[in-house]
Amino acid sequence: MAGVTFKNICKVFGKDVKAVDDLNLSIKDQEFMVLVGPSGCGKTTALRMVAGLEEATSGDIMIGDVRVNDVPPKDRDIAMVFQNYALYPHMNVYDNIAFGLRLRELKGFFWQLSHMADAKKIKADIDTRVKEVARMLDIEKYLQRRPKELSGGQRQRVALARAIVRKPKVFLMDEPLSNLDAKLRVQTRAELIRLHRTLGITTIYVTHDQVEAMTMGQRIAIMKDGVLQQCDVPETVYNQPANKFVAGFIGSPPMNFIDAKIVKEDGVVMVDTGEFKLPLGAGHAAGAYEGKPVVLGIRPEAVFDKGMETHVKGTEANTISAKVDVLEPLGPEYVAYLACGKHNMIATIDTGTKIKEGQTAEFIVDLERIHVFDSETEAAIR
Ligand code: ATP
Numbered sequence: 160m161a162g163v164t165f166k167n168i169c170k171v172f173g174k175d176v177k178a179v180d181d182l183n184l185s186i187k188d189q190e191f192m193v194l195v196g197p198s199g200c201g202k203t204t205a206l207r208m209v210a211g212l213e214e215a216t217s218g219d220i221m222i223g224d225v226r227v228n229d230v231p232p233k234d235r236d237i238a239m240v241f242q243n244y245a246l247y248p249h250m251n252v253y254d255n256i257a258f259g260l261r262l263r264e265l266k267g268f269f270w271q272l273s274h275m276a277d278a279k280k281i282k283a284d285i286d287t288r289v290k291e292v293a294r295m296l297d298i299e300k301y302l303q304r305r306p307k308e309l310s311g312g313q314r315q316r317v318a319l320a321r322a323i324v325r326k327p328k329v330f331l332m333d334e335p336l337s338n339l340d341a342k343l344r345v346q347t348r349a350e351l352i353r354l355h356r357t358l359g360i361t362t363i364y365v366t367h368d369q370v371e372a373m374t375m376g377q378r379i380a381i382m383k384d385g386v387l388q389q390c391d392v393p394e395t396v397y398n399q400p401a402n403k404f405v406a407g408f409i410g411s412p413p414m415n416f417i418d419a420k421i422v423k424e425d426g427v428v429m430v431d432t433g434e435f436k437l438p439l440g441a442g443h444a445a446g447a448y449e450g451k452p453v454v455l456g457i458r459p460e461a462v463f464d465k466g467m468e469t470h471v472k473g474t475e476a477n478t479i480s481a482k483v484d485v486l487e488p489l490g491p492e493y494v495a496y497l498a499c500g501k502h503n504m505i506a507t508i509d510t511g512t513k514i515k516e517g518q519t520a521e522f523i524v525d526l527e528r529i530h531v532f533d534s535e536t537e538a539a540i541r
Contacts, residue, residue, distance in 0.1 A: 161223030161328045162188040162361055163209055168218035170204050170385075178204040180385035182218070189359045191352070193376030195366055197408070201385040202365045206331050209363060210239050222329060238327040242334040244318035246306040253302040256289045256320045263325070292324045295354070312343040319351075323358065330362040336371065348375060369409050373397070381405050398528075403454060403537040406530055412459045412494060414530070415504045419455040421448040421531075430455045430531060434500035435479045437529060445531045445540045453540065456530030459494070462506035465521040466513055473523040482519045486512075497522070 163186040170179040179201040186192040194202040207213035208220055211232035219226050227235050238259075246255050293299045296316045306314055315335065322330060335351075336344045352375055355362055366372055372379045373393045380390040381404075389401035400406035406414045419432040428446045429436045432455060439445055445453060463469040465478060481497035481504065493512065497504045506522060514520045531540045 164221040166219040169216045171216045191362045191377045193364045193372040193379045195372035196382035200382040236328040238322035239331040240322045240335045242337050244314045260285045292320045296320045332364045403532040412505045415457045417455045452534040454532040459505045459507045461525040461528040463523045464512045471525045477524050
């Protein structure tokens with residue numbers, strides 16, 4: 160097993176499509192790393208360069224200590240799982256899983272034909288491994304079926320089995336769950352995490368879905384326009400986003416952004432939105448922005464109905480008044496569309512609320528969880 164390192168990796172298509180721009184990222188041995196970002200951000204290109212399906216324009220790709228830029232894909236000891244499972248339709252599940260193993264043994268197998276005992280041993284070994292992996296993925300009872308006789312979820316498990324059975328150094332997965340329905344996606348997500356825990360194989364997983372990234376990744380690398388924005392554990396990416404893009408991309412419903420400026424009142428640094436002001440903690444770096452425009456970020460889940468019990472104490476400093484335009488039931492909570500004067504905001508509110516649509520009410524903002532961004536660079540100020 161081995162880690163994977165991107166060192167100053169650039170990939171330019173044609174003359175000027177910079178798909179990946181100076182990517183520096185180290186994926187540790189046995190780590191589950193998720194590359195996430197909107198369509199076209201370069202995540203698939205980054206993955207394909209590790210696989211050797213795409214050549215880096217510049218920089219180094221390392222698998223373990225070996226620079227693999229010039230190593231052919233088949234010699235990189237990686238296994239890839241795609242969105243479309245690409246199973247062989249004319250082979251049954253057993254042969255689909257065994258195919259790669261047989262291919263690898265083929266050279267040795269012919270050489271050993273004169274030693275039938277060895278050939279039999281190879282066949283038995285392959286059989287053991289196919290059955291072991293089929294058991295792991297709960298597809299034992301389908302081994303004799305053709306892919307067309309399986310559901311989407313079962314096919315995806317066969318594709319996974321085919322990748323796992325080879326015991327590669329590195330797994331590369333490109334949106335492997337996107338063809339599955341919502342329920343199966345959640346289930347397979349959990350299975351993949353469990354498999355990773357069991358096998359401990361370094362995995363790079365590409366997705367555009369931030370929920371998938373947050374739930375699966377031990378660390379998450381967020382990309383935009385070919386540029387890595389932040390790479391960290393899910394909690395840090397959520398609680399301390401490096402910039403406005405990451406803040407808006409991670410979390411659902413997304414963070415509210417409000418144009419504001421920094422003012423000082425009695426020595427306290429405040430974010431002033433024109434409709435309400437919120438104080439920032441002592442020593443907040445936004446103090447250096449006095450009089451300058453910034454963007455205030457408030458997560459919907461950091462806003463509470465003042466009329467209900469919450470863990471955040473309501474004070475004059477953290478209370479805002481807003482009209483509730485719409486209350487959208489989401490099962491365990493409401494998504495409330497609020498109008499605070501000229502600013503629109505979303506808040507997730509407990510369904511026990513007494514607030515009705517059209518009413519003006521008071522809300523508490525958790526001051527520990529507000530964010531401030533530089534209006535120009537969009538970098539977080541904290
Ligand atoms: P998606 O989620 O839509 O697959 P992605 O983040 O994986 O997007 P990439 O497929 O890596 O993005 O593409 C990154 C950029 O490179 C895009 O602008 C894309 O149009 C461009 N690109 C990708 N492959 C090629 C190619 N073979 N030739 C030219 N441009 C390409």
